[in-house]
Amino acid sequence: MQVAGPASRRRFEAFAAGAADTLFRTGCLLTGDAGEAEDLVQETYIRLARRWHRVAAMDHPVAYARRILVNLALDGAARRSRQRAELEPAAGQPELTDESAARALRQIDDLAEFRWALARLTPRERTVLVLRYWADLPVAEVAEILGCSAGTVKSTASRAAARLAQILTHNQPPTGQRATPAASKEGPP
Amino acid sequence: MITDELEHELRTAFARTAESITLPQQARQRLLQRNYHPATGNRRLAAGLAAAVIAAAAITVPLAAGGGSQPATAGPVIHLASYTFRLPAGYRLTTTNPPPCHAIVVFPLPASVVPAHGPVAQHPPYGAQMKAAASASGGCILAVLAPRYTPTAAMPDPEGPTGGHPVQIGPYHGVIIHTSAFVTDLRNRRQAVRHGITPGWNYWTQLYVRLPAGGSTMRDLIIGARQLPDAALINIAANGLST
Numbered sequence A: 001m002q003v004a005g006p007a008s009r010r011r012f013e014a015f016a017a018g019a020a021d022t023l024f025r026t027g028c029l030l031t032g033d034a035g036e037a038e039d040l041v042q043e044t045y046i047r048l049a050r051r052w053h054r055v056a057a058m059d060h061p062v063a064y065a066r067r068i069l070v071n072l073a074l075d076g077a078a079r080r081s082r083q084r085a086e087l088e089p090a091a092g093q094p095e096l097t098d099e100s101a102a103r104a105l106r107q108i109d110d111l112a113e114f115r116w117a118l119a120r121l122t123p124r125e126r127t128v129l130v131l132r133y134w135a136d137l138p139v140a141e142v143a144e145i146l147g148c149s150a151g152t153v154k155s156t157a158s159r160a161a162a163r164l165a166q167i168l169t170h171n172q173p174p175t176g177q178r179a180t181p182a183a184s185k186e187g188p189p
Numbered sequence B: 001m002i003t004d005e006l007e008h009e010l011r012t013a014f015a016r017t018a019e020s021i022t023l024p025q026q027a028r029q030r031l032l033q034r035n036y037h038p039a040t041g042n043r044r045l046a047a048g049l050a051a052a053v054i055a056a057a058a059i060t061v062p063l064a065a066g067g068g069s070q071p072a073t074a075g076p077v078i079h080l081a082s083y084t085f086r087l088p089a090g091y092r093l094t095t096t097n098p099p100p101c102h103a104i105v106v107f108p109l110p111a112s113v114v115p116a117h118g119p120v121a122q123h124p125p126y127g128a129q130m131k132a133a134a135s136a137s138g139g140c141i142l143a144v145l146a147p148r149y150t151p152t153a154a155m156p157d158p159e160g161p162t163g164g165h166p167v168q169i170g171p172y173h174g175v176i177i178h179t180s181a182f183v184t185d186l187r188n189r190r191q192a193v194r195h196g197i198t199p200g201w202n203y204w205t206q207l208y209v210r211l212p213a214g215g216s217t218m219r220d221l222i223i224g225a226r227q228l229p230d231a232a233l234i235n236i237a238a239n240g241l242s243t
Helices: A006-031 A034-050 A061-087 A098-106 A111-119 A123-134 A139-146 A150-170 A181-186 B004-020 B025-033 B043-064 B189-194 B230-241
Strands: B077-080 B083-086 B091-094 B113-115 B131-135 B140-145 B165-169 B172-183 B200-212 B218-226
Touching (some): A006 A034, A006 A061, A006 A111, A006 B025, A034 B025, A034 B077, A034 B091, A111 B004, A123 A150, B077 B131, B077 B140, B172 B230, B200 B230
Antiparallel strands (some): B113 B172, B140 B218, B165 B172, B200 B218
């Protein structure tokens, strides 16, 4: 464990304050749950603080933080995906063309519906889409984070996009799942 | 290969969604007020201080054992709904799957864990709502807010255990119970054994606190712990429920 001086602490605190929104949003998109996202950000900060002397010298510490958060989310994802297994869309529904998929995404008028559909993907599919199309990372960087080939990232992204559109087209979220992720954390117990 | 049009729609959908997600002010404060840099100093001095703390603890623990609320120690926090439970130092947040916690989470292991008393009970599927923290020495704390229920005369608390010792946590009634289970199987035997969990009898403590949940409904806060004294468990609940 390192000894952090006052200047180093101030830099960490400034970094944490600046990165909190981005990391929280990433966590929400990856898990679909504000509480889990907050826990992920907290654990990410704990890990960053342990090696802050190295992280502070990096060109893009936020990217490094995001990488930790993604790995933490994937570590905990197996449990969540098991619990949601029964909610997966039924097999045998027709594959959508990219054109139909784009149309399904364009017609989203309720963002909670998109988040709900996103949560139905497998953790890895969801992560690929979040990193590619929200974090806007190139395929090679996503592959490096996930420890797979660029080809796998491309095929996973393609499959995930098709499934996302399929879910949006063929399924409706239950009424109770339309709450915003941020609101679900602060509500009454 | 995804078409440019589909990629554009994906980026737009993600951008709109992300924009709609805001970090709540309370969550921001919780995240940023935490001390992520526990101070460490000269090792020799630290060793001397540790010896002094141990000596002091030997005197003060018996005095405190009679009850009274201890201040929350500076460990990680578990959030359940609007409550924040600060755990003792030395714990780290974890999932419920890896050792040492998985052996005391009954519901994912219905076939491998048999309660020591009575028939096998099927626990409610709390799932992802259950939060966990573990210590390096094999301690584990699990916390969950059980689903709401409407108490009846015949069944005042469907979640609560039978037996146990009644406790009062501020204005709330609770019960604390010492539970044991016979573990017949472990997923990662070598790692579990290293944490002190072995096939055979394992013991932990559970605290159930009945909380009003609006109207005539109630819900139970359940905190289970391994290697934690009753007073510490009660202290965690009391501090979390008072915030």
